[in-house]
Amino acid sequence: MTDPRILAAIPHRPPFLLLDEIVEWEESRIVCRKTWREDEYFFPGHYPGFPIVPGVLLCESAMQAGAVLLSRHVSPAGGGVPVATRMNDVRFKQIVRPGQTTSIEVVLTERLATAYFLEAKVTSAEKLAVRFEFACTLADT
Numbered sequence: 502m503t504d505p506r507i508l509a510a511i512p513h514r515p516p517f518l519l520l521d522e523i524v525e526w527e528e529s530r531i532v533c534r535k536t537w538r539e540d541e542y543f544f545p546g547h548y549p550g551f552p553i554v555p556g557v558l559l560c561e562s563a564m565q566a567g568a569v570l571l572s573r574h575v576s577p578a579g580g581g582v583p584v585a586t587r588m589n590d591v592r593f594k595q596i597v598r599p600g601q602t603t604s605i606e607v608v609l610t611e612r613l614a615t616a617y618f619l620e621a622k623v624t625s626a627e628k629l630a631v632r633f634e635f636a637c638t639l640a641d642t
Contacts, residue, residue, distance in 0.1 A: 581639030
């Protein structure tokens with residue numbers, strides 16, 4: 502069951518909602534969790550016989566967590582939804598498999614008008630799976 506705070510903060514919905522719960526939520530930092538179920542739609546094709554979570558989806562889950570974090574910084578009256586504008590220094594370190602739970606930590610490091618700069622770290626079983634920096638801006642809804 503998805504944390505209702507996530508559903509209230511971002512427009513993503515299944516099957517492309519890649520967060521289950523918020524663990525911690527501060528002004529400039531958020532920690533979320535996602536358990537990658539064995540019946541996820543992409544596992545049969547990535548890779549047959551040895552399913553792994555696609556790295557791009559690990560990154561997307563972190564960017565969704567970043568969007569939840571930024572929902573506190575964006576005025577509802579102002580409209581707009583955070584969209585990624587760049588990813589830097591992406592490092593994949595650990596494979597994530599069906600049934601594993603990831604912890605997703607995102608920190609807001611800087612804001613310039615409607616540009617937001619963030620750092621993300623995704624871990625599984627206390628091992629780093631991916632880390633990267635990303636930026637986003639607000640798109641009109």
